[in-house]
Amino acid sequence: MTTAVGLTNHARRAWVQHIIDKKRDILAVQTLRNWVMASTFLASTAILISLGLVASAFRTEITSSATQALNVFGHPSETLWIIKLFALSSLFFYAFFNFTLSIRYYNHASLLINVPQDLEPSSSVDAVALILNHGALHYTLGMRGFYLAIPLGLWLFGPFWMLGGSVLTVFVLYRLDREV
Amino acid sequence: MLLKPEFTEIGLTLLSLGVLFFYHFQLYQAGTQQPLDDCRRFDQPCQTRLGAAHY
Numbered sequence: 001m002t003t004a005v006g007l008t009n010h011a012r013r014a015w016v017q018h019i020i021d022k023k024r025d026i027l028a029v030q031t032l033r034n035w036v037m038a039s040t041f042l043a044s045t046a047i048l049i050s051l052g053l054v055a056s057a058f059r060t061e062i063t064s065s066a067t068q069a070l071n072v073f074g075h076p077s078e079t080l081w082i083i084k085l086f087a088l089s090s091l092f093f094y095a096f097f098n099f100t101l102s103i104r105y106y107n108h109a110s111l112l113i114n115v116p117q118d119l120e121p122s123s124s125v126d127a128v129a130l131i132l133n134h135g136a137l138h139y140t141l142g143m144r145g146f147y148l149a150i151p152l153g154l155w156l157f158g159p160f161w162m163l164g165g166s167v168l169t170v171f172v173l174y175r176l177d178r179e180v
Numbered sequence: 181m182l183l184k185p186e187f188t189e190i191g192l193t194l195l196s197l198g199v200l201f202f203y204h205f206q207l208y209q210a211g212t213q214q215p216l217d218d219c220r221r222f223d224q225p226c227q228t229r230l231g232a233a234h235y
Contacts, residue, residue, distance in 0.1 A: 003210055073192065075185035151196055159192030166196040170203045177207060 003177050005140060012136060013129040016113065020125055025114045032110040036103055039139055043099035046142070050092035057085040071158035081156070088152045095145030098138040105135030147173060 019028045068076050109132045115123040151165035183191075 003207065073185065073188045075189040080189070148200065151200065155193070155196075159189050159196065162196045163192050163199070166199045170199055173203065 005137070005177070008136065009133045012132050013125070016129045016132060017125050019113060020117075020128070028113045029110055032106050032113075035135070035139070036106045036110075039099045039102045039106065039142070042142060042146070043096050043103065046092045046096035046099060046145070050089045050096060053085050053089035053092065057082050057089065070161070073160045074158035084152070084155050088149060088156075091145050091149055091152055095142045095149075098142035098145065102135045102138040102142065105131050105138065109135060 018024070109128055112120075112123045112128050112131065117123050147169055150169050151162050154165035155162040
């Protein structure tokens with residue numbers, strides 16, 4: 001079985017090899033800058049959403065009647081509503097943490113990829129590729145946090161909606177994880 | 181309603197979390213069990229660490 005994560009890990013290693021061998025330093029910095037920008041945007045979004053959810057959890061009177069109207073099978077409870085909001089908020093904190101870690105790794109890689117190996121033995125192709133792949137792994141985990149917000153967000157409307165969202169998310173992720 | 185809302189809430193929530201967990205567990209398993217074909221295709225040594233070579 002081949003997953004998209006594995007394929008892109010190999011592609012990144014080949015890319016690092018090519019960049020170092022051909023001394024394409026400008027291309028490396030520009031590409032890494034784009035990855036850092038994407039991570040920065042998503043990290044900012046994640047922290048804003050998670051803090052917004054925490055703020056709304058402290059205002060329980062805004063528990064919408066619309067969500068309770070759609071909650072056919074579930075248990076209408078204020079405590080449960082707060083638990084759901086905190087679960088969703090924790091998920092976005094997790095996404096924020098992973099995106100900031102990916103920025104850290106990408107910055108580290110953008111420095112090391114341009115360091116000649118004869119001056120610094122630790123800047124080998126394998127070492128740079130490993131750092132880059134660590135960054136990409138944390139980016140993937142952050143994105144996974146965003147995707148899992150779909151079932152957890154639907155949980156606010158009731159557990160039956162959450163189940164539907166989970167099945168739909170897994171169906172979509174199954175296709176995404178096996179194609180590049 | 182055949183079941184109490186509390187039980188329905190807990191049951192459906194656990195089922196949803198189970199679906200999500202099972203999918204990601206088998207994805208992780210796929211990442212640690214690499215068929216030889218993939219290793220040959222990419223001419224890479226087979227590694228078993230998630231993230232290093234994830235199949």
